[in-house]
Amino acid sequence: MKKAELRKLYLEKRKALSQxxxxxxxxxxxxxxxxxxxPLPEQKVHVFIPIEKFNEIRTDIFVTYFLSRNVRVFVPKIVETKLIAxxxxxxxxxxxxSWGISEPxxxxxSKIVDFDYIITPLLYCDKKGNRVGYGKGFYDAFFETVSKDSKKIGVNYFDPDDMIDDVWENDIPLDYLVTPADVLSFLDGC
Structure with missing residues (x-):
């Protein structure tokens, strides 16, 4: 399926979820x-703040957990047209x-580039780690600036079923996907 079709389909599936x-x-x-x-104390985790009207994964539980265990927490903020940490x-x-997202x-x-984990929002992820977001490209641009050792981890309610037909040259795949049932690795071409 194409990204636009998957974006529409998974936005609707998420909207159908109750609180x-x-x-x-x-x-x-x-x-x-x-x-x-x-995650261990002093590790660096970049985690998104959810857009509640889109029923995104509630990451406040992640943030509370990390802060209580001295894991360093970074969140995205769009300044002009760039995602900063x-x-x-x-x-x-x-x-x-501007997106209705709670931001610092x-x-x-922070200029940090060596995150241990980057918990990434998405609407859909296929079996190769290719993701469908909201189509603005903020995370692909952000991934270009971080260490190759930073683990890019998508979180989603849904398992990867359909392949994304229109993956672009500048799309950067995820390393892992965490769902309610499993953790999938894409590091070995799985």
Whole structure:
């Protein structure tokens, strides 16, 4: 299927989820992430803040867990047309950004490039790690700037079934996908 078709299909599937389902599935995704990757103190994790109206994975449980265990947490913020990584702490102040996403007030880019994990939003991911986002290319551009050792991890409610027919040359695939049922690796061409 083409990205536009998959984007529409998976937006509709996500919109059909109740808030109870979003919370339960997010909890299972979080548990799978922690059990598989076992994040350690002082590791650096970049994690998105969800767009709640699109029923994105609730990453607040990730952030709370990381901060309580001295894992360094960075969140994306769009400044002009670029995605930057802002480090956050338990007392960081947030405000609604242009996309209606809660963002840190600070515009200070951490300039960190060696993240241990980059927890990445998506609408769909195929069996090769190719992802469908919202079509703005922010994460592909961001992936170009980080260390090749940074693990790019998608989180999604749905398993990869259909292949993406229109993968572009500049698309950067994920290394892993975490779903409520499993953690899939794409590192060995699986």
């Amino acid at each position: 109870d389902e979003v919370l339960a599935l997010s909890d299972r995704i979080f548990e799978n992430f922690v059990n598989y990757f076992k 802002v480090e956050i702490f338990s007392d960081t102040k947030f405000e609604a950004g 007030v600070s515009n200070e880019d």
